[in-house]
Amino acid sequence: MSDEAALREAICTLAASLFARGFSVGSAGNISVRLADGFLITPTNSCLGRLDPARLARLDAGYRHVGGDKPSKEVFMHRAFYAARPDAQAVVHLHSTWATAVACLDDIDPRAPIPPLTPYFVMRIGGALPLVPYYRPGDPAMEPAIAAEARTARAVLLANHGPVVSGGSLTDAVYAAEELEEAAKLFMLLRRERVRHLSADQVAELRRTFG
């Protein structure tokens, strides 16, 4: 199987797994991967639970649609990460419940809406998770707002919308999106409790050890 064929299968398998576990409902969410000469992205209005590898949208290196179904209306959201982060090989956008709940809170720190509660949140997300102001889905004005943050953050939370997560591989991006959802859930569950956060030294050690 070619690299591209394997990536097409992997997008559909991982998307179905996310959908089966409730990380995405209806036609919410989109996933892309970088190829040697372009990108694959899920079609607009497609259900992550029922993707067809042959119908994924194919974009050329200039993000022009060259094959498959009509691409997600949020190509620019993915482009913001690929342009800002040459190491990004995949981008996952979800409307997963807990991360989106945090993105709707009015009294969070927009520079760090989720505190460092657990090591895997720091290891997978990298310690930076800025909140990007609200834009309607599909609004191209979102691109510069995301790009400005993506230079120093692997993932962002879109206010009142959901998370966007990049990764050094498709699996990494999916794992990070899952870990972000768990961290958001823990944060919401513990919001009114007295909580012990990871210390600055513990976060620094994780960054040193796991990058």
Ligand code: 13P
């Ligand atoms: P698309 O169906 O165009 O990918 O949009 C889904 C979505 O998640 C919008 O935020």
